[in-house]
Amino acid sequence: MGELNINFWSIAPQLVLICFGFLLMLIGGYTKVSKSGYLGQISALGIALAFMVNIYLFGSRKLGFSNIILFDELVGIFNAIFFVSGFLVCLLSDNYIEGKIKHTGEYYALILFAIAGMSFMVSALDFLILFLGLEMMSLSIYVLAGLFKQSERSIESAMKYFLLGSFSTAIFLLGVAFLYGAFGTTNFAYMLQHFTKYFMDGKSLPLLMGSALVFSGIVFKIAAVPFHMWTPDVYEGAPTTVTAFMATAVKAAAFSMLFRVYLLGLRGVVVDYAGIIAYLAVFTMTLGNLSALAQKSVKRMLAYSSIAHAGYLLVGFTSLNQIGLGAVIFYLISYALMNIGAFAIISFFEKETHSTELNHLSGKGFKHPFLGFMMVIFMFSLAGVPPTSGFAGKFYIFTGAIQSGYVSLAIIGVLNSAISAYYYLRVLVYMYFKDAEEPISNINISAPQVVAILISAIGVLNIGVLPGKLFDLTIKSVSFLF
Amino acid sequence: MQGIPIISIVTFFPLLGVLILFMINKENERVLKGVAFVIALIDFIISLPVLFYFNENTPGFQFTEMYVWIERLGISYFVGIDGISLLLFVLTTFLVPICILCSWTYIHKNVREFLICMLVLETGMLGAFVALDLFLFYVFWELMLIPMYFIIGVWGGQRRIYAAIKFVLYTLFGSVLMLVAILVLYFYVGSKTGDYTFNLLKLYENIPPYEVQIWLFAAFALSFAIKVPMFPLHTWLPDAHVEAPTAGSVILAGVLLKMGTYGFIRFAMGLFPNATQASIPFFVALSIIGIIYGALVAMMQPDVKKLVAYSSVSHLGAVMLGLFSLNREGIEGGIYQMLNHGLSTGALFIMIGMLYERRHTRLIADFGGLTKQIPVFAAFFMVVTLSSIGLPGLNGFIGEFLIFAGAFKANTLWAVLGVTSVILSAAYMLWMFQRVMYGPIVHEENKKIKDLNLREIMTMVPIVIMFFVMGLYPNYFLRKMHLSVNEFLNRYNKHVTMSIENKNIVNEQVKGGK
Numbered sequence: 001m002g003e004l005n006i007n008f009w010s011i012a013p014q015l016v017l018i019c020f021g022f023l024l025m026l027i028g029g030y031t032k033v034s035k036s037g038y039l040g041q042i043s044a045l046g047i048a049l050a051f052m053v054n055i056y057l058f059g060s061r062k063l064g065f066s067n068i069i070l071f072d073e074l075v076g077i078f079n080a081i082f083f084v085s086g087f088l089v090c091l092l093s094d095n096y097i098e099g100k101i102k103h104t105g106e107y108y109a110l111i112l113f114a115i116a117g118m119s120f121m122v123s124a125l126d127f128l129i130l131f132l133g134l135e136m137m138s139l140s141i142y143v144l145a146g147l148f149k150q151s152e153r154s155i156e157s158a159m160k161y162f163l164l165g166s167f168s169t170a171i172f173l174l175g176v177a178f179l180y181g182a183f184g185t186t187n188f189a190y191m192l193q194h195f196t197k198y199f200m201d202g203k204s205l206p207l208l209m210g211s212a213l214v215f216s217g218i219v220f221k222i223a224a225v226p227f228h229m230w231t232p233d234v235y236e237g238a239p240t241t242v243t244a245f246m247a248t249a250v251k252a253a254a255f256s257m258l259f260r261v262y263l264l265g266l267r268g269v270v271v272d273y274a275g276i277i278a279y280l281a282v283f284t285m286t287l288g289n290l291s292a293l294a295q296k297s298v299k300r301m302l303a304y305s306s307i308a309h310a311g312y313l314l315v316g317f318t319s320l321n322q323i324g325l326g327a328v329i330f331y332l333i334s335y336a337l338m339n340i341g342a343f344a345i346i347s348f349f350e351k352e353t354h355s356t357e358l359n360h361l362s363g364k365g366f367k368h369p370f371l372g373f374m375m376v377i378f379m380f381s382l383a384g385v386p387p388t389s390g391f392a393g394k395f396y397i398f399t400g401a402i403q404s405g406y407v408s409l410a411i412i413g414v415l416n417s418a419i420s421a422y423y424y425l426r427v428l429v430y431m432y433f434k435d436a437e438e439p440i441s442n443i444n445i446s447a448p449q450v451v452a453i454l455i456s457a458i459g460v461l462n463i464g465v466l467p468g469k470l471f472d473l474t475i476k477s478v479s480f481l482f
Numbered sequence: 483m484q485g486i487p488i489i490s491i492v493t494f495f496p497l498l499g500v501l502i503l504f505m506i507n508k509e510n511e512r513v514l515k516g517v518a519f520v521i522a523l524i525d526f527i528i529s530l531p532v533l534f535y536f537n538e539n540t541p542g543f544q545f546t547e548m549y550v551w552i553e554r555l556g557i558s559y560f561v562g563i564d565g566i567s568l569l570l571f572v573l574t575t576f577l578v579p580i581c582i583l584c585s586w587t588y589i590h591k592n593v594r595e596f597l598i599c600m601l602v603l604e605t606g607m608l609g610a611f612v613a614l615d616l617f618l619f620y621v622f623w624e625l626m627l628i629p630m631y632f633i634i635g636v637w638g639g640q641r642r643i644y645a646a647i648k649f650v651l652y653t654l655f656g657s658v659l660m661l662v663a664i665l666v667l668y669f670y671v672g673s674k675t676g677d678y679t680f681n682l683l684k685l686y687e688n689i690p691p692y693e694v695q696i697w698l699f700a701a702f703a704l705s706f707a708i709k710v711p712m713f714p715l716h717t718w719l720p721d722a723h724v725e726a727p728t729a730g731s732v733i734l735a736g737v738l739l740k741m742g743t744y745g746f747i748r749f750a751m752g753l754f755p756n757a758t759q760a761s762i763p764f765f766v767a768l769s770i771i772g773i774i775y776g777a778l779v780a781m782m783q784p785d786v787k788k789l790v791a792y793s794s795v796s797h798l799g800a801v802m803l804g805l806f807s808l809n810r811e812g813i814e815g816g817i818y819q820m821l822n823h824g825l826s827t828g829a830l831f832i833m834i835g836m837l838y839e840r841r842h843t844r845l846i847a848d849f850g851g852l853t854k855q856i857p858v859f860a861a862f863f864m865v866v867t868l869s870s871i872g873l874p875g876l877n878g879f880i881g882e883f884l885i886f887a888g889a890f891k892a893n894t895l896w897a898v899l900g901v902t903s904v905i906l907s908a909a910y911m912l913w914m915f916q917r918v919m920y921g922p923i924v925h926e927e928n929k930k931i932k933d934l935n936l937r938e939i940m941t942m943v944p945i946v947i948m949f950f951v952m953g954l955y956p957n958y959f960l961r962k963m964h965l966s967v968n969e970f971l972n973r974y975n976k977h978v979t980m981s982i983e984n985k986n987i988v989n990e991q992v993k994g995g996k
Binding site: 402425426471472 | 508551552553554555592595617620621624625627628631632635636642643646647650651654655658659661662665666668669
């Protein structure tokens with residue numbers, strides 16, 4: 001395993017985040033509750049700083065801590081997804097959590113810790129670090145989901161997520177134990193190197209058991225069928241900003257696990273899983289979309305739709321070629337932007353009407369032209385209509401699938417995408433086609449929130465019209481696998 | 483004309499208008515309408531050089547522009563115009579200012595958003611007609627959905643929400659399958675030639691074998707057949723037409739339906755000739771059913787707008803019959819009829835909109851005896867009706883005549899069945915005209931009805947002039963298509979005969995083996 005080589009550069013972005021996390025808790029403790037408005041900006045600044053460190057490191061390859069941490073381009077690009085999502089969520093939380101969460105310092109600190117955990121997950125070259133990162137992220141999110149202490153739904157959501165999440169991590173850990181039994185190590189690089197040596201004559205039972213259990217743990221976090229049941233309740237109950245964070249960053253982190261574990265450590269078994277993942281993808285897409293059709297609450301609808309999007313992402317993963325895997329990362333980026341944007345707008349209206357029901361959106365589109373127009377962009381992007389990033393992402397995913405010969409998977413995927421148009425457009429039906437039922441009051445949106453929405457919308461359009469550069473970058477980040 | 487990216491300018495100029503509209507105060511409706519109209523008019527004027535400088539002595543694409551867009555996948559921004567798309571392109575720029583003019587008083591809420599939708603829609607339509615890269619085409623093709631969805635849904639009639647969603651879902655289901663087919667074609671041709679590209683002209687040169695073609699053709703044809711719309715996929719059309727505001731109906735009938743027929747000739751038939759050849763009977767049968775069914779249903783409609791909507795099904799059936807005759811007369815007639823239908827059905831919708839603004843009803847039974855009250859309207863309505871049923875001397879006649887000549891050349895039976903549309907359309911249109919315009923005035927309200935004002939006359943005059951121009955000098959327009967249509971047919975026949983020869987060779991080998 002070589003001598004002890006500690007390389008702090010390999011975890012530099014995480015260090016920045018953790019420092020800022022502690023700083024926020026400190027400042028939060030010493031700030032009057034009424035004056036804690038700027039904490040969101042501080043946390044956003046921390047994330048921005050981590051992002052810059054990440055960009056500075058991007059392109060280099062840093063191995064650290066006796067080969068258990070690796071910073072490479074894949075880590076860089078996943079970090080970017082986490083940081084951008086976190087940055088947007090911090091800016092958006094500003095107004096939304098005011099009055100509902102007393103000590104906002106903790107809220108922002110938890111977001112930073114969660115992001116640091118994700119970052120550890122993707123840079124892990126060892127199951128143990130991966131697990132630590134996973135727990136660091138999960139525990140922070142459990143707490144975040146329940147931070148609206150006045151709301152029963154929020155508590156319920158946190159409890160549900162915590163219990164089911166603990167089960168899934170336990171199963172994950174059991175899988176790791178099996179794998180340790182099979183390999184005698186938890187290091188991905190070692191597993192990869194010696195895979196053929198260990199399993200020359202067939203794959204042993206502990207290997208298969210272990211990889212299956214680890215896989216279930218990951219599928220839970222991805223919120224794919226059959227481990228998706230927690231998603232709607234948890235997403236609906238949690239504070240909307242936290243839901244936005246869960247649906248984007250946590251999902252991305254879960255996919256980063258899939259990349260790290262199954263394309264690096266257990267690369268030898270991934271081919272066996274491709275068929276299973278293909279089926280999971282079909283069921284996940286279809287179930288997510290069909291359930292979303294029936295929802296009356298936008299938030300719950302977006303929860304089901306996030307299941308459907310997990311399905312599209314799995315289609316990309318199944319294809320196991322450069323375009324498909326690059327497309328997964330590309331789609332995660334575009335999904336983060338459009339989904340956070342959509343949740344943000346829902347959170348603004350929720351603040352005003354205390355409800356996320358569809359009929360409370362009636363007539364809002366023309367009354368709030370800016371928010372309405374932004375929602376049009378996000379909804380069409382989620383539905384995958386050009387010229388938005390959602391279309392570009394789906395296009396790449398299905399391109400990858402077809403390149404690998406999964407034409408039927410692509411057909412099911414595009415049909416699902418057409419179904420999804422119905423419920424996304426229904427949001428616009430209420431916002432634009434129906435007349436307002438209630439007197440429309442003003443909506444308070446703070447400057448950071450406007451900035452966040454604009455970043456998301458411009459990102460969605462920019463990536464949609466000129467996807468080439470970003471796509472090349474994502475392809476490059478997975479090229480080490482081929 | 484060298485060096486000026488005229489097509490891109492015309493295509494994206496309306497978006498500039500959108501930016502300007504965003505900057506104008508929402509309340510200032512007159513200014514908004516004025517600006518949008520001027521923008522659309524300028525766009526029409528700058529599209530005229532394309533028509534005038536179009537070189538009719540070359541079959542290929544002209545005014546082409548090509549920029550790399552997404553290099554890794556071989557996607558480029560590649561646009562150009564040939565004899566098939568030229569006139570449809572100009573038709574679009576011609577109709578949009580008229581649409582804005584005819585919505586002047588019809589649209590009175592959210593005017594700015596409406597105008598923005600119209601201009602974005604124009605960009606989408608123009609782009610779809612000039613795109614020569616499959617990916618680019620798909621982007622424009624879907625882009626049209628967004629503004630049209632809002633136009634029907636926001637400014638439409640009673641059942642607008644149902645109609646808008648039906649329109650989008652129908653179109654989307656067809657087009658997503660086309661996307662898969664595009665990708666399959668891309669990888670198939672790419673793996674054969676090593677050149678992965680979405681460039682239409684390169685794909686034309688590498689036609690996959692029949693077994694592959696037939697599936698891809700099915701996906702493309704489904705998408706286009708929904709848009710045309712061909713029987714039995716036409717059910718979204720009456721809803722969308724009836725619910726859409728006047729301008730929406732005009733654009734829908736005038737241009738969007740032509741996307742389907744244009745898509746057939748440019749993509750489905752152009753890329754998959756053998757599959758087309760094999761499915762001629764199927765499509766001709768559907769076309770003829772559409773012609774007769776549409777006309778019969780139209781005859782029974784109590785609502786004028788619905789009547790015209792069903793007449794579209796019938797007319798478009800005739801266009802498809804012309805295209806699938808696969809000879810020069812048929813195809814040129816089909817394209818010519820696309821233009822005619824755009825103008826005459828567009829004009830019909832405009833006039834029905836004018837009636838609706840006055841009486842807030844479209845039921846035939848609510849009218850009667852209007853000729854005496856509104857003579858100017860009556861005169862225009864008569865010309866438009868006659869154009870729609872194909873009176874010699876007006877534009878409709880030329881298109882129909884060519885289509886049936888083509889159909890006759892291909893198969894006598896097709897022509898005999900198809901030509902019933904002439905009788906049927908005369909029946910339902912003239913009967914409708916009689917019930918609406920002649921007879922005694924039964925309803926008191928009809929006595930106070932006002933005749934056309936200057937703006938409305940100015941809306942109609944350009945269209946009526948075009949009726950006569952296209953009816954009397956068809957050669958000016960047909961001349962521009964000749965070579966491109968010839969080129970299309972040559973390519974088509976080459977592939978079809980080649981595969982027949984191949985079969986013969988195989989047969990001979992089999993026989994020889996015995």
